[in-house]
Amino acid sequence: MNTTIDSLLSRRSVRSFTEEQIKDEDLNNILQAAILAPNGKNQEPWHFTALQDAQKLRKLDELVVGKGNSFFYYAPTLILVSIQVGNAYEKEDTACALTNMMQAAHALGLGSVWCNRINANHEIDTNLGEFGIPDGYRVTGTLAVGYVKGDYPARRIPKPGTISIVRS
Numbered sequence: 001m002n003t004t005i006d007s008l009l010s011r012r013s014v015r016s017f018t019e020e021q022i023k024d025e026d027l028n029n030i031l032q033a034a035i036l037a038p039n040g041k042n043q044e045p046w047h048f049t050a051l052q053d054a055q056k057l058r059k060l061d062e063l064v065v066g067k068g069n070s071f072f073y074y075a076p077t078l079i080l081v082s083i084q085v086g087n088a089y090e091k092e093d094t095a096c097a098l099t100n101m102m103q104a105a106h107a108l109g110l111g112s113v114w115c116n117r118i119n120a121n122h123e124i125d126t127n128l129g130e131f132g133i134p135d136g137y138r139v140t141g142t143l144a145v146g147y148v149k150g151d152y153p154a155r156r157i158p159k160p161g162t163i164s165i166v167r168s
């Protein structure tokens, strides 16, 4: 099978990571995949913040789920997607960027999972300057990335009946 297609079809969400930090080159490729993702009217209204400071990661976790838990599965890298407040394509652009990053991470042999919680909490999603989010931007999604601990999840069996092909 074509390697790109194989990679697209085998990506899974990974929720268990080793402590080892990902390589700078891999992070850079994942971020390139993000900034080159399709986006509405090519406005590129986004900013990507790669958080690799363990202390800050735990502090963010504490804000989101309280002390002693990790909403980000203790991944060594968390990429926060933020979008200029008020942009009409906020959700669509976020999804395109996150999907590109997940696929890039998988192609590089890394695991990742979209962690949504900050986006649902409007009290904190625009107040994250200390975590590298620019003023006027709102965090709309996050991606935990790292090396997979244990086995990579098996290919997902999709729900049947979700495709129609209409031909003449």
Ligand SMILES: Cc1cc2nc3c(=O)[nH]c(=O)nc-3n(C[C@H](O)[C@H](O)[C@H](O)COP(=O)(O)O)c2cc1C
Binding pocket: 011, 012, 013, 014, 015, 113, 114, 115, 116, 117, 153, 156
């Ligand atoms: C919009 C969105 C939000 C998600 N939020 C979370 C989340 O907060 N935590 C989590 O563990 N997984 C989250 N996921 C991952 C989904 O649970 C996962 O994609 C789905 O179960 C299908 O599994 P797969 O990615 O392994 O194919 C999210 C995915 C999407 C697209």
